[in-house]
Amino acid sequence: MLVPVESKLIEINKAQAFPITLAWSRLEGRPRSNKFDRALKAEVRDALWMLTKQWQMGEFAGDDAGSPVTCKISTSTATVNKYQAGSQPVQPFDKEVPFEALVEQRPLPFSTLEQDISLDLRLVMGRRWIQLLKNKGVLAATRQFFLDHYGIQQPIPDESGATICAHAEVWQQFAAVAGRMVDGARLYADFTAATHYYNLPDFPLPADTGTFDEIEATFTAWYKDLFYQPADAANNAWQPQQLEYQFAIAAGTPAGEKVMHAEEYYHGHLDWYNVDINRNVPALDQLPGNPAPPPPVVNTQSMIPAPVVFDGMPNTRWWAFEDGKTNFSYITPDTTDLAKLLLVEFGLVYANDWYLIPYRLPVGSLTTIKGLTVTNSFGETFWIEAAGRGDDNDWQRWNMFSLKVDSDTPVAADTDLLLLPSVAKIQEGKPTEEIVLIRDEMANMVWAVETVVPLPSGYSKRGAETAGEFHGFLQKLVTDAVGPVVTPAPVTDGDEAARIRYQVMNTIPENWIPFVPAHTAGSHQEVQLQRAAMPRILEGDTAKPDKIRPRTALLQPGLKDKLPYFIQEAEVPRAGVRVTQSFQRTRWTDGRVFVWYGVRKTTGRGEGSSGLGFDRIVDRPVEK
Template sequence: MKGQYVVTDVEAVVKPTRPTIVMWNRLEGRPRTANFDRALKAEVRDALWMLTRQWQTGEYQGEDAGWPVFAKIHMHTTPLTKYRPEGGAPEALPLATPLEAKVEQLPIQWSASGQKMHLDVRAQIGRQWRRMLSSAGLGAYEVQFREKYRFEVPTADAASAPVSAHRGAVQQYTALAGRCIDGGELYLYLVGQSGAPRASDGITTGSAVDKTALDELGDELVEWFASIYRAPAAQSAWKPSSLEYAFACSVQKKGAEKVLSADEYAHGHLDWYAFDHDPGEPGFGSLPELLPPENPVTRSFIPTPVAFEGMPDTRWWALEDRKTDFGDVKPSTTDLAQLLLIEFGLVYANDWFLVPFRLPAGTLAEVEGMAVTNSFGERFWIKAAGQGNDQSWHRWNMYTLSVKGDDPVQADTSLLLPPCTSPSQEGRPLEDVHLVRDEMANMVWAIEAVIPGVTGQGQSGSEAAEETAKYHRGRIGASEPAAAEDYAAAISYRAMTSVPEHWIPFVPVHVPGSNREVQLQRSRMPRTIAGDPAPEPALIEPRTGLLRPGLDGGPVAKFFVHEEEVPRAGIRVTKSFQRTRATNGEAHVWLGVRKQVGRGERSSGLSFDDIVDVEKTE
C-alpha cells in the first residue's frame, strides 16, 4: 500500500511533547455525614479493628530510614581580630571586651549651651582626686586644686537658663560650690590639652618631689577614669544622621581577610543577625601579630533526639501531654514566625537531632561537613545547608550571614558568634527623643521627652520647657497676656500658633544636587514673649545631645537626618548608661543609644495666618 509509514520506535511516537489533558478515574470515599468528630476520636475497639485503623492511617508504611547512632563533624574556627568604626581607623579587637561596649560607647557630654553638665561625674572624679592626694600625703594641696578647679553658681541671665531655670540644678551647684573639686575640669585638662599637660600645672609646690608626685597622681587619675567609664574622646561608630551605629570586624580566612560589616545597628543587643559579609571590602590592612591561623576542628558525637514541650507522639495510640496546646495558637496569615513554630510543633517529632558543639565567643565557624552513621551501618556525608547562589530563592537556612549586594555570588554558610554581653544593667534614660511625623504641618518633630539635667540625671522635657519659659518671662518682667478688648468684629487674625519648647522641628529640604530626594534639617522655633525688649525673639535650641550635633565645640553647623529613618510610626531614641561584666569578670560601664519603633503620628497644632472666632461675653 502506497503511503504506508513504518514506525520503528513506538515509545517515541506516543510520548507527549506538549502538555495534554489526561482523564483519570479514582476511587474515593463519600462520608455519610459532614461531621468528622467520631472518625477523629480514634475509638478503642477490638485488636483487629485497632490494627486495621493503623493500616488506614499509613502507620505500617516503612520509610527505610535508619536512626543516626554516630556523627563526626569537621569545621574551621577563626577568632575576630580587628575592628573599625565607619570612617575610622582599624584597631585590634580584644575579645575580653564585650563588643557592645566597644561599639556603643559615646563620649560624656561635659558641657552644653556654655554650661557644665554631669555634675555627678565631675564630683565623683573630684572626690577620687581628693582621696588620692590624701593617700599620697599631698593633702595640703587640696585647697589650691579646689580654687583652680571649682564650681561656681552661674549668674541668673539668659545664657544660664539651663541651670537657673531649674531649682534642683541651682541647689546642686550651691552644694558643690566651694566644697568640692571639679574633677571633670581636671580630667579634661589632663587628656584634652596639647603639650603634655601635668596635674601640677598652676599649682605652687613646696619641692620638686611633690611636683613629680602630683604629676604621677594625674596619670593614675586618667587610668582610674578609663577603668570606670568607657568614654572615647570623640564619637566613633555612631552616625547622627542615621541615628544608628555602623562598624565592621574582620577575620583571617583561607589566606585572605574576610570583612563582616554592620551598617544599621541600633536595637541594643548585638548578635549574628546584625552582620553581613562584605565581599567588596578588600580588608583593613595587615596586622601580623593579630592574625592567628585557622583552627581546624574534628569531633565525634552521638546525636541526641530533639525534645520539647508539646512534641507530638510518634505512636498513634499514645496519649500526649495537654500542658502545651499548639492548636490554641491563632496567628494571622502574615505572621510567618508563628506559622513556622506551629508547623514545627505539630508536624515534626523525631525528625531532628542535636549535635552539641561548644564555640568560644568571638569566633567565626564554618562547617566543612558532617559524617553520619545510621543504625544500618550506612555512612552519609552531609554538607552545610543553604549552599549555592546567594540570590537563589530556593535556598533556605538559618543563623548564617547574608552577603551584601545583588551579585550572584556563593552563599556564606559560616556561623558567627560575636563576643557579646550577657544581660546588662541599664540605667534610667538620660535622653529620650521621639521623632514623629506631623502631616498637617508637613514636617517632623523631635519631642524631647527626657532631657539631660546638669546634675547628671534625666529630667522631664515638658516640665523643663515650662520652667524655662516661666524663667524667661520672669527675667524680662513680662506678665500674663492681657485680655483682648471687646471689639465689634466677630473674627480676629492670628499670625502663628505656639508649640512647646521641647518640640524641635525638622523641616524637609532637598538633598544638594537632587530635585526629588529629601532629607530632614534641624530648625529652631522662636521664643516669643510679650514685652521682650530684644529686637528679635531668641531661637530655641534642643537640650539633648542626640539633637545637638554641630551646636557645641566649634562653629555652628547644620544637622540633617535621613528622611527614610523616620517612618510613619515614628521612632524613639534613648541614651542611658549601661553596665555589664565580661567573661574575665571585669566590669564595663558605657553610655549607649538604643532606637525603637514609635507609636504613630502626632499633631503639634502649628499653623500660620489663621482666622479665629472671637468669643463674645455678655
C-alpha cells in the same frame, strides 16, 4: 406484724415529717487473684482493625532509615581581628569586651552647647580625687589650690546661668556644693592638657611631681574601670543621620579576608542576624603596625550524636507519660504565625527525628564546616551537606544561623557560622534623654519633641516642664530689665467692637524642634530633613530674637561648629520614631562589670500636630 424498712421510709417521705438523705456505698471490683501478668500484657482483641488503620495511615511504607551512631566533622575556624566603627579608623577587635559595649559606647555627656552638665558624676570624680590626695598625705597642702582652680562655681542668675537658675532644684544643688567640692571631670580633662595643673605658678608644692603622677594613674584606672567609653569622642558607631549604629568586622579566612557589616543596628542585643557579609568590600584597612592576621585553625573530631529531648515531647515508652508542663494542645497560633506553627510541627511530628552534635567554638570567631559524615546503625556512611546551600537569592532554600550576602552580582549562599562575644542580659537605666520624631502633615514638616531633657544636675526632667521653666526665667529677666509690659490703649477707629484679629504666627513650646524638608546635594528629587530653629519671643524684648536650640545631645550634632544637621527622610516613617539615651550595665564572663552610655531606637505612636500656624484670624475677647 413486721413492716419492711423500705415501705416505712416511703411512708415517712410522703408524710414529710422530716427530710431523709439516702446514700449508697461505692461498688468496687474484687480481684480473684493477686497476679497482674495478664493485665500488663495490654492484649489487643481486634488486631485486624489495628493493622488496617496502620495501612490506611501509610505506616507500612518503610524507608529503611537507620539511627545515627557516629559522625565526623571537619571545621576551619578564623578569628575576627578587625573592627571599624562607622567610617572611623580600623582598630583591633577586642573579644574580651561585650560586643554591645564595644559598638554602643558613647562619650559621657559632661557638657552641652551652653552649659556643663552631669553634676552628680563630677562630684563623684572629685570626691575620689580628694580621697587619693588624702591617702598620699598631700591633701592639706593642695586642697585650697584645687578648690580655687577646679571647684564648683556659684551660678549667676542671669542669661549666662539660665540653664541652672531656671530650675529651682538644680540651682539649690549647685549652690550647696559651690566652693566646697572639686569638679572631677574638669580636672580629668586637664590631665591631657598642654598646661598641667602642677605646672601652674601658684601650685603650692615643689616641682617633684612623681606623687601626683601616681595619683593620676590610679584615678584614671578607677575612672576607666567605672565607665566604658571611647578614648576618642568621635570614634563611635552612632550615625546621627540614620539614627542607628553602623560598624564592620573582618576575619582572615583561607580564601582571603571576609568583611561583615551592620548597617541598621539599634535593637540593644547583637547577634549573627545583625551582621551581613559585604562582598563589595574586599578587605578593611590595615591595622596600626600592620600585624599579620592569626591563621585559621583546622580541627577534625569524631562524636556520637544524641537525640534531641525536650519537655512535653511524645514519649515512645508504653507506661510513661509526657510532661504536663508543656502542653502543645494549648497553643493557638494564627495563620500568619509561621515560626510558631513550625515549632508545633517539630514538637508533635518530627520530635524523634532530630539529633544533636555538641561542638565547642571560641567566641569572636567565624567557622566554616568543611565536611560532615554520619554513620548509621546499618553501617552506612553519608556525606551531609548544608541545607542552606545554593544561590543566596533563592527564597525557597531553608537555613538557620547563616549570614545574608550583600553583593552587586549573584553569589552562592554563605553557610559560615559567626559567633560574636555578646551577652544574654543587659540592664538599662532610665532614659537621660528622649526625643520623639513625629510627622506633622498640617505643617508639612517633622518635629523632634524633646520629651526627656537632661538637667545640669545630672538628673532628667520632662521636656515640656523644662521648656516652660526656662522660657519663664528668661521672660523674668526681660521684665526686670525693661519693666512690666504696658498694654497700649485701644484704638478707637470705629472697629473696637470687632471680635476677631489678625495673628502673624502663634507660638509652640520650646521643646519642639523643627526639621524641614531640604533637597539632597546633587539630586532634585531626593529629600532629607534639616534641623531648623524657632525664634524665642519674649514680651518687651527689643533685641533680635534668639534661636531656640535643642537641649539634648541627640539633636545637637554640628551645633558647636555651626554645621547643619540632616536626617534621612526614610528614617522617620508615618508611625514616628522614639530615640532614647541611657546608661547600660552588664556583667562579663570574667566577672567584670561594664557600664556604658548607649542609644536605643523604637517605633513611635503615630503622627502629631504642633498647632503651629501663620496668617491666622483668631477670636478677640471683647470687654463688656
